[in-house]
Amino acid sequence: MDEQIVFPIVEILLHKLQSLHIQNVPLGRWGVDNIELEKIETILSSFRGVLLDAEKQQLHNNDVRGWLKMLKDACYGAEDALEELEMDQSRSIAGKVCDFISCSKSPASLRFTLDSSKQIKEIRERLDGIEVDVSKFSFKDRVHHHHAINGNVPREREIITHSFNKANSASDVFERDKDKEGIIKALLQNDDFDVIHICGPSGIGKTTLGKLVYNDKRIDETFDIKMWVCFPHEYFEKKIIIDMIYSLTGRIENNMEIDQLQQVLQAILKGKKYLLVLDELSDISSMKSLLSVGAKESKIITIATSQEWNSYQLHWLSNESCLFLFMRCAFKEGKEKNPRLIEIGEEIATKCEGRPLVVKILGSILYFSTDEDDWKYVRDNIMPMRKERKMLSVLKLGYDLLPSHLKQCFVCCSVFPRDDGFNNITLIQFWMAHGLLKSDDQNEEPESIGMRYINELRRRCLFQDFEQNVDFISFKMHQLVHVLATQFAQNECFFVDSRRTNYSREGYRHLSVVEADLLKEKVGGSELMRSVLFFEMIKPSQTLIGSCISQFPNLRVLDFRNSDMEVLPESISRLKHLRYLNLTKNIKIRRLPMSIFMLRSLETLLLGGCKELEELPRDIRHLVNLRMLVFSSKQRRLPKNGIGCLTSLRRLGIGSCYNLEYLFQDIGHLQALRTLIIGDCPKLVSLPPGVKDLSSLENLMLLDRKKGEKCNLKMEMELQSIKPNLRMLCIDGLPEFNELPRWLLQCSSNTLQWLAIKNCPNFERLPAEPLQILKSLEVLEISNCPKFSSLPEDMHGLTALTELKVRDCPDFSRRCKQGTGEDWPKIDHIPRIELDGKVIKSSDYN
Incomplete structure (x- = not known):
């Protein structure tokens, strides 16, 4: 295309x-x-x-x-x-x-x-x-x-609770009950180690069926633990093990070598009866020894297009189910049912040939149009879909009806490997760097515009599987949808991997590298290049880095995460258009060039995990357009007139600063700051008083996940003149933390929507009286707080609470046992309850 x-x-x-x-x-x-x-x-x-x-x-x-x-x-x-x-x-x-x-x-x-x-x-x-x-x-x-x-979708809040996304609830799935029950029956049999395969062509609903099985109550009651892992196109064993550990613990262990990761995983699995779902993989021979430590009754489900001898082969939906699903998508939320559009819709549903993915995307996109010509355009151009490429041509009809601003943003998604998924922070910063975010309201923040765009694409079923991860939102693209975006981008985006070795091509504007070995020391291209991105597990060389900087003067995005760079070239200052610079996990880099402060257009600077970085450049205050800064350094204190001068900052992350004792005292000058994350700074004594002056602050995360270190961060603060109105508060890994500061509750009584307390061994209880003032609280999450044993009596006073998540709090878990636990009457009104990784109550839970 x-x-x-x-x-x-x-x-x-x-x-x-x-x-x-x-x-x-x-x-x-x-x-x-x-x-x-x-x-x-x-x-x-x-x-x-x-x-x-x-x-x-x-x-x-x-x-x-x-x-x-x-x-x-x-x-x-x-x-x-x-x-x-x-x-x-x-x-x-x-x-x-x-x-x-x-x-x-x-x-x-x-x-x-x-x-x-x-x-x-x-x-x-x-x-x-x-x-x-x-x-x-x-x-x-x-x-x-x-x-x-194509009017804009109304603005939505960034916090996505479980109820916000029910993409795979039973009510959205048709004609899969028999398959689901057959798979569950096989899983519940107590025979030896077994593998079940779910097979079928792309877009038929294999993953959807797998999730229905995975989330069934009987599975939670039968297996000790369960894991869901999506396999990347290129097999990276280390990444797969990291994803398994994350699925089990919620921790991202990406600082270990592969043998250490294997030991961690096997220690979790040893003797446990587990269920493992491997999405997009049918051959598990290379993993058998790693997984053999579990109980012999453990089970594996593979989901793939290739058919195995003992597989569940899915079939296309009936015309009746297609029509019901199409009408549900095209006329949702009370949209007026125009008789003529219903007639055309019936013809479209029939032509979709039972393919649920096609039905959902076309129906969801046509929801935004009342023009009969648009509906006729789709109907008249649907061709028979005997092969995958024909299905792509039909999906393209939906793309043709997208608003122009969404088309550009959708195509840019092809730059990112589909298997890695997306998160709202990175994608919005990427769109912003390329100037793709616009609004009729000049006061609307670019980050808010970007979130609105993501929601518009979600409502058209081009994004799926949304999940709130406290400080960011993760989501995915269906494999066929990503292929569609890639085809539209084929003349602008170039991908370097084992499938494409001719990388000296002129005319493209975005370079995405998933196998750096193929590039060696130089990359082909021209001055038209606007993005160069190296992804996880790739280590670009110092020579290759210098080549990119010298060859592409018009770059907007430069992503050198996880490289072997020791020195960032002084020539970086020539990239006068650069807006996004990612140097995350460059563990050898010690200093940044002084010339970096000449990057006046820079909006995003990511230096997290650069543990050998001695200090931030003194002239960082000149990066006046910086909206997002994340860094690690060996500094003992952050001086005044540095970061405090970056008054455009919206997001600030300070992490892995193991010597840091004091933050910059002029932090209160950051009046536009919305998110503050402080993590793994074990010597940090207290928050500076200026925190109370951050009038725009909405999200605060204080965490210390470094094992063996002991963070004694004090959060006392005078109650007078507290300005932040928090929407999200996360406290993670603070050993001395035992109660919520009163000032945090007071300043957020009408705004706090998400409260998470994790890995705090001395945290015992939530305060009874102040907690009742949190009238907006939607999600309460408590994890690995062994002394936490009960909830306040009047939990019913939290009228907005829709989700409770508890993990690794033994006494409290016992008290929350459904129906019989002492604290069950306190929480039985909450729509969704997740206990130790298992959903025990949900409005769409079977």
Whole structure:
């Protein structure tokens, strides 16, 4: 698929041009003719009206597709030039505080602005030629129609409770009862070690069936422990074991060698009767010795497309079930049932040939349209789906009806390996770095826009399996949906793995590396490159890192996580467009170059796990656009006038700082900060008083998971003038912590939605009277607090509470036994209760 998506790029450019006008900066001062910019704006505005129709016509007209490609290339060039103008203005405004910049016309700045002026003129001339060609096509103005049928989904809160996502509840699944009961019957037999295979083509519902079995009450009653692991396309045994341990304990043990991980896993499994589900894997021969330590009655379920001799082979749904499922998706939430749309919908459901994935996606996308032409377009273009590629062509019909801004964001998801899943933090920062987030409300935060986009894609069933993980939300794409995104991105995104060895290709804009050995010391490409990402288990060399920085001056995203780098090159300062820099787990790096403070566009800087980093650069205060900072360092104290000057920060993570005793005293200046995470800082004595001045703070995590260390963090604070209104509070691994500070409850009485207390051996009870004021509390989670034994009497006063999760609190677990436990009457009103990893009560639990 060679489709060109241009509308959102033009929107971004028009927004930038309008921003330059609003700022009222005399661009002529910088050698740029204002008339040239006005001409560009006029041409782009004329294109805007017809682009949506052009994007639709390109599906059947190669000449239109070629015209759109020329326009897109010109737009990317214009975006680079306009960003340089914005940075030039920013440098001039910041000249009062930045010693290295002079507001006078130095030879270097003059040369820069003359280059910008030349670039702008060349782009205008290119656009003139493209405008002449538009007369060859009969495009229609579809902008107003586009906004009418593709209005934004209302904003939603970021916290996703279990009730928010019931994608695999029994009520959403059809014609699988017999298969489910057959599998459960086989699992409940007390014979020796056995493997059950669930097989069938992609999109038939294999994983959905597996989850119904996995979550059945009888499974929880039969097995001591259970694990669910999704296998990556490339077999990484270490990653698989990490995922198994995480499935069992909720801990991510990614700092161990593989032999240590094997020992940890086998210690958990030894003698236990376990259920293991291996999604997308049928051959388990390489894992048998690792898993053999469990009880002989343990069972394994494999889910794969290949058929085994003793497998449960699934079949497509009946027309009746397809129709019911389609109508449920297309007319949900009280949408008016137009008789004509119902008639067309019946035809669409029949043509879906029993494929539940296709039915759900097409139905969910058509929910957002009341235009009969859109429904007819889907109906008339569904072709028989005998093979997977034919199913992809049908799924593409749903993609065709996406709003233009969602198309661009959806395609960008292909940069990430599907098997790793997604999280809202990383994906939103990536979209933000590429300027894909826009809103009619100028006061709406980019992070909120990004969350709204994720929800829009979720409601169209393009994202699934959402799960709240205290400080972030994880979710996935179905394998076929990810393949669809990858096909649309094939001319912009390039993937380096064992399947593709020709990596010296010109013209692509995103490079995703899952096998660094294939690259060796140099990567091919051009100045068009905007993203370079190396993923887990990959260690790019120092030479390769230098090659990327020198070859790609227009990068927006650079992800060198987990590399062997010892020194980040000084040349990093040349990446003037860089907005996202990830150096997580670079365990050899000791210092960052002083030139890093010249990255004035940087919005995200990730230095977590860089345990040998001696200190943050003194001039980090100059990264004025930084919205997210996560770091580790060997510093004893964080000085004033450093991080405290980063007033754009929304998320701050301080972790694995084993020498840190004091935070920066001017933390109260971070008035925009929404999330503060402090972890594994065993010598940190107390929170600075300035924390009480963080008026925008919504999420606070205090944790120490380093075994053998003892954190004595004190959280006392005067009750006067407390400003934070927390929505989420997590306290994890604080040995001396035994009760919730009163100030935390007081300042969050009307806002706190999620409270988690984990690994606190001296925590005994929740306060009775203050707890009742938490009228907004939705999720209460208590884990590995052995002294915790009971709940306050008036738990019914927590009227918003929808979920209780308890793990490894022996006395309390006994008191919460369903029906007979002493504390059961206190919690029986809560809709969902999870005890020691097993769901004992749920509205959609069988």
